[in-house]
Amino acid sequence: MKKMLIWFIGSLILMFVLLLGISGRTVEVDTNIMVEGLDxxxxxxxxxxxxxxxxxxxxxxxxxxxxxxxxxxxxxxxxxxxxxxxxxxxxxxxxxxxxxxxxxxxxxxxxxxxxxxxxxxxxxxxxxxxxxxxxxxxxxxxxxxxRHTDKRDYTDSPIPELFQEGLHGIHGTTFYSKHSDEYEAIKKETLAAAADQQNNQSIRDELADWLRFSNGEVTSKKDGISADQMGMSGFKKALYYLFVSRESAKGDKFAQQGYDMAVSQTENCGGFIVIADNDTPRDYVNAGMRLMELWLYAVRNNVEMQPMSYAVENPERRIALQKSLKLITPPQMILRVGFVDSVYGENxxxxxxxxxxxxxxxx
Ligand SMILES: Cc1cc2nc3c(=O)[nH]c(=O)nc-3n(C[C@H](O)[C@H](O)[C@H](O)COP(=O)(O)O)c2cc1C
The missing domain is CATH 3.40.109.10 (NADH Oxidase)
Structure with a gap:
């Protein structure tokens, strides 16, 4: 009887570990590139x-x-x-x-x-x-x-002067190093806007709709934000998929964790890059084009990047930031930049x- 009980509990633990192993595996999305009429x-x-x-x-x-x-x-x-x-x-x-x-x-x-x-x-x-x-x-x-978005903590290593100089070639971009007054201003507006979003249920609900909660959901929907994209792997990722659901991701606890992560991300980086441009759809499109150029330039230099859009998603804070950074045109993208301790992130x-x-x- 005792032997059977041990065998039963052992099997349960084995199944649990296997389950964690499966959902902790790196997800591989098979994008079908076949389109009728296209070579x-x-x-x-x-x-x-x-x-x-x-x-x-x-x-x-x-x-x-x-x-x-x-x-x-x-x-x-x-x-x-x-x-x-x-x-x-x-x-x-x-x-x-x-x-x-x-x-x-x-x-x-x-x-x-x-x-x-x-x-x-x-x-x-x-x-x-x-x-x-x-x-x-x-x-x-x-x-x-x-190229990828890297949400992990970055080290304190400064961003090399040479990299900063190269940014002059990408119109409308400015780098602000950690501890500068401008960095502090971006951090302040970012965290204030993150707190606003934490208390906004529609924004929370919308985000939850785009978060993915299993490898299966990622491979079937082929969009949205997977645990892998949030920098999780192995055991941590498996636990996230096991315990977080779309419903719980709309709740206060998850929103608080999101805010705490934003605090850590603003502190653990080498600085911010801001892309500024006028407020018309055409200028937004052009800003997006420059975002792509900037990002590939960063990849070439092994600099990690993550957009942190809280402050630019809030019209008042966006204008406040434009004033404190003394920018001619409003900020359109804010990106934290830096280096990671371990290997350069994978896409x-x-x-x-x-x-x-x-x-x-x-x-
Ligand atoms: C306009 C724009 C705003 C974004 N804002 C954020 C953001 O606030 N926080 C974040 O972590 N990623 C942000 N991202 C990055 C996207 O989440 C990311 O590009 C997407 O999930 C695809 O992942 P990938 O960049 O690794 O390919 C933003 C990207 C764009 C283009």
Whole structure:
């Protein structure tokens, strides 16, 4: 009897450990790049383009491809908007700009000349592409595949002067080192805005809708924020998936943990980079394009980055920040930057199937 009980409890523990092992495994999303009417090379290019960052990983873009004309037209997918946190669609346009720049870079990496035009009202980005050579720039593709958001704590190591100087080449970006007055101002507004969001139930609910709570949900939805993207792995990730649900993620305890994490993230970094630009949809798209360039520049220099958007998601705090940073145009993106103690972070891409948002029109 006693032996049976030990065997039973042992089996239960083994099953529990196995379960933790399975849900703690790194998730692998199999993005299908096949689209009817699209050749393999263009499909591959557009997949690399889709590795661009987007708010809540909502991937809120639609792409019309005209292969016979060598043209793609990118627009917003309104069904993937974030009305609670982004009521003016500012971050939607920024995300669309980042995606457009990412597609252009991917075309260039595959030996194409790619020119673009952002419509006056910022609603579309048209890219014209033409094959110019067969050499593939593997270095650029590798950079795009490596880019990721890293939410872990960064060390106190200063950001090298050389890296800071290189930022002058990316219009509208400014670096503020840790402990500078400007860094303190960004930290203050960020945490005040994080506290506002902590008390805003619609923003909490919206975030919970885009968080993912199992490897299965990540591989089926192919969007949103997985535990892996939040910097969790192994046992920690398994426990998160075991104990946090969509319902509990809407609650006070989870909101408090989010705020505590923001406190730690603002303190554990080498500084902030701000991208500023005017407040029109067209300028948001352009800011998104520069976000993509900046990010790849950071990857090339092994500098980790994470957007911290709380302060720019709040109109009053955004303007207050513009004043204290003495910026000519309002801040559009705030990114914490720094180095990690361990190895440079890995990108664990969660991206939708191309056919879900790409339409091909042949003559
Ligand atoms: C406009 C915009 C705002 C973002 N804001 C935040 C943010 O406040 N906090 C954060 O951790 N990540 C933020 N991100 C990063 C996205 O969550 C991230 O790009 C997305 O989950 C895809 O992950 P990846 O960048 O690792 O590919 C933002 C990205 C964009 C484009």
């Amino acid at each position: 393999n090379e263009t499909a591959q290019i557009l997949y690399y383009g889709s590795l661009a960052p987007s708010s809540h990983n909502a991937q809120m873009w639609k792409t019309d491809v005209y292969p016979d004309e060598g043209k793609i037209v990118i627009s917003l997918d309104e069904s993937r908007a974030l009305p609670a946190v982004d009521p003016l669609k500012r971050e939607m346009y920024i995300s669309m700009g980042a995606y457009a720049r990412s597609c252009i870079l991917a075309f260039e990496a595959y030996g194409y000349n790619a020119s673009h035009h952002v419509s006056d009202n910022g609603q579309t980005v048209t890219i014209n592409y033409k094959k110019n050579g067969n050499a593939v720039d593997e270095g650029l593709i590798a950079l795009m595949k490596r 664990i891409p969660v991206r939708r199937d191309l056919k879900d948002y790409i339409t091909v029109t042949r003559k």
